[in-house]
Amino acid sequence: MQHLLLVAATILTSDPVPEDEDVVAGWPGFVIFIGLILAVAVLGYFLTKQLKRTEANRKAGVFGPVDDEEPRDPEEPRS
Numbered sequence: 001m002q003h004l005l006l007v008a009a010t011i012l013t014s015d016p017v018p019e020d021e022d023v024v025a026g027w028p029g030f031v032i033f034i035g036l037i038l039a040v041a042v043l044g045y046f047l048t049k050q051l052k053r054t055e056a057n058r059k060a061g062v063f064g065p066v067d068d069e070e071p072r073d074p075e076e077p078r079s
Helices: 002-014 026-059
Strands: none
Touching: none
16 A cells, blocks of 8 residues: 555656646647638538528429418418
């Protein structure tokens, strides 16, 4: 038991805490950050493209009749 405590104490005391100025993300962190920004931009671009395509198909009647002319009551069941 004493041997285990000695090992634990050695491990805890031998790892010094770095100063705030020494901890930086560096270039790999910057590249990952820019990559995430690009991924969100690409996903947003393709999402808007797909939504425009879906709206055009809805207006063309691909999904059934268009209800744009007259608003319907949400309580009324669809026919």
